[in-house]
Amino acid sequence: MQELKKETEPESILHALARCEVAKRVWRCWVDGPIDLLNVNMEVIDIATQIYESEEKWTAPPLGVFKINVDGATFENERNSSVGVVIRDATGTVHVACYKYLQGQYSVEAGKALAMDCRLILAREQKLPQIILESDALIVVNRVTTAEANGSLGHVYKGILNLLSSFSSWRINHVKKEYNRAAHELAQYARQNEVSHVLLWCLTL
DSSP, X not given: OOOOOOOOSOOOHHIIIIISHHHXXXXXXXXXXSOOTTTSOHHHHHHHHHHHHHOOSOOOOOTTOEEEEEEEEEOTTSSEEEEEEEEEOTTXXXXXXXXXXXXSOOOHHHHHHHHHHHHHHHHHHTTOOEEEEEESOHHHHXXXXXXXXXXXXXXXXXXXXXXXXXXXXXXXXXXXXXXXXHHHHHHHXXXXXXXXXXXXXXXXX
C-alpha cells in the first residue's frame, strides 16, 4: 500500500474536497466525477477562496435572490482587457466564478459594460430568476438605471437592458471597489495570464 503524504496545508473547505491526498484519490477513481483535477484551475479557486474568506464587505442578497459581482480590467498602455464575475446566493454559496480574456483595447466604461453584458448571458443560461447586479463603475450603473442607450456603446447597453428584461426581478447597485474585490481579482488574473474559464460549483464560503 502506498503511503500517503503528510498533510501540511491548513484545513479548509477547498482542501477537504479537492486538495488533500485522500480526496484526490477518491476523485481519480470516480469516472466522470464532479471534480476534474486535470482541468480545474486550482490556482483560480485558491484566489477566489482567499478573497471570500477575508472579504468582510460583501453583503448577502435576500433569500431566493442571486447576487452577481462583475468587473472589467483594462489599461491604456496594454492591448488587452478582461472581465471577472462571481455569482453567490443568500447563504454566500458560490454558484459561478468566471474570468474571460478579451483581445483588444477597450475604454474603462466599455470594459465594465461588456463585463456586465457577458455575465448576464451567463446568469440567464443558469436560469437564475431574481438577481442583484453590483459594479464599481458608476457610469455603467447610471446608464443601466436610466435606460440610456445612446452613443458608441448604445448597442451594448441595449443588449444589457434586453437581458435584464428576461429576469423576473432585478436591481443594480453601485459599490466601492473593495466591495467588488472578488470579481476584480478574477478579471486581473484573466488579463495577466490571457486565459478564460467558467467554474461552476457550489461552495459555501
